[in-house]
Amino acid sequence: MVRQPALHDRIAAGILDAAAAVLAERGDSASMAEIAEAAGVARATLYRYFPSRDALIQGLTRAAFDEVCARIADAGIDDVPVREGLARLVRGFVTAGGKYAALTEIDKSRMEDVEELDRRLTEPVRELLRRGVADGTLRDDLPVDVLLGLLTGLLRNVLHMVAGQRLGVEQGSAAVITVFLEGARRP
Amino acid sequence: MVRQPALHDRIAAGILDAAAAVLAERGDSASMAEIAEAAGVARATLYRYFPSRDALIQGLTRAAFDEVCARIADAGIDDVPVREGLARLVRGFVTAGGKYAALTEIDKSRMEDVEELDRRLTEPVRELLRRGVADGTLRDDLPVDVLLGLLTGLLRNVLHMVAGQRLGVEQGSAAVITVFLEGARRP
DNA sequence: CACTTCTGAGACACTGATGTCTCATCACGA
């Protein structure tokens, strides 16, 4: 009796969801025991699916980035005016960024490939911001990195409010979109 | 030969500064050994000043909140129009929030008194935001908690950029002030 | 239903970090 891939994958996905929730709350203090409990599996089972803590974090990282990057790629942010592109980006991020919220709470300085993943996520955003500065949509007195920092600061907090069910996805998206677009608009 | 309080306090303060820097970078993964090294003292010395990790985090937390709260209290944010109040708040926070940046990177869910400290810090801010909503300065379509979340998201990222010397205090303050005031303005 | 793999529970080993302590040397303060 080998588990059907569908069931095995569903359990693995459930573990990643639980890991995301616990790590979003406790960060690096979260133990594998706590994650297993949240996932509703035994600790030994958690290790059967993810043979080490690193493997679990790696799996979560990949899933988080894949989900967000796919959403952003699908949004076609380069095919529309900057304001619309930013709106789509934010909506995609808030909708698909649940696991990503967990990653903002853990120390990634010693993870492999994280720079590459981060670059893959932020490069389209940087490009969009550059486009906005160049075409006069966005203010040009702040470096693009700072604009990015402001946008990700808004997103991060909204992701956490959404993850904690203190804010809906739609309202959260709308809040970031309007605050950023108005706040970063070229005067 | 008992150390003069001034020297003893200066060393303790240096330890807290170093702890803030290391924790801001590594969060809960930062070890006491790393913190001691960054502070330029032996690990045993670190323990002589702060008898446990919890004591160190507690000391850092108190210092961070004291610094920021004092700055905000001095700013007289209640005595001026909301826009000016927010500008003063942000300037105070970015100027005095270096240690606070470290606290955003650690798990505080099991710390004593953190709710009280957090309340002490955020209550004047909430009050100011409420005033802004009431007098028409700020949009009233978002709950004050969400406005606070957006503002703290901007502040958090700017604090980290300033702490990492990727952004100056003045420019960082100005960025948050303008983005938030414009973005959260009542249309 | 039968069979086979999966799972939970719990025991065990290991380890890095925390915390403690000693002692020779350093450095502050009078």
Next chain:
DNA sequence: TCGTGATGAGACATCAGTGTCTCAGAAGTG
């Protein structure tokens, strides 16, 4: 300068968390 407490280095103890494994029972699959 001198005396005394502070310090660094290093050794040691403890422990929570990570990782590993066994076995009886559960559960998925055909």
